[in-house]
Amino acid sequence: MNRQQAKDLLPIIQAFAEGKTIQQAGRRGWFDVDSINFDLCKYRIKPEPKYRPFANAEECWQEMQKHHPFGWIKKTCGDCNFLHIMELYSTGILINKVDSFGSFRNLIKTYDSAFAETIFADGTPFGIKEE
Incomplete structure (x- = not known):
């Protein structure tokens, strides 16, 4: 050698x-x-494997059905909060967050920001796997 x-x-x-x-x-x-x-x-x-953000609500919905618990994502930075997806839009998601005081807040995230900041609750990236 x-x-x-x-x-x-x-x-x-x-x-x-x-x-x-x-x-x-x-x-x-x-x-x-x-x-x-x-x-x-x-x-x-x-x-x-390479992942990318969802392009639309249909793509997000199809992928969400493969992950358990259904409709739950987790933040990748800071505190380890679990977030519940309430609605899907063409450009992003509406999530329900519980703050440190036990109050609920609704947040809207674009698919790009959700991809960068969260993962599915089962630990896989919140996006589409590219083949």
Whole structure:
């Protein structure tokens, strides 16, 4: 192994040590591996799925039906508040938030801001997975 090969393999080894999935090139494409051999195999860090914000209410509704508990999202920053989706609009959502005093507040979020600030209650991104 030369220095350039070591530089190329270093991020793979780091990701492997951190518990990320590593893939090896094969005849039929990439496949997950449980160990790394320092031979002539090609390795990569398994790509993370890409998500995007919802384009409209119909797209949001279809995706919401796949997640449980239905209609609940969670903030990704700050306090870990769960929010209930009350209504869907063409450009965003109306959510019901309980503040620290136990009072309810309604907030309107665009699909872009909801994608950036929340996830579904089951932990998956609040958006559409792109294939």
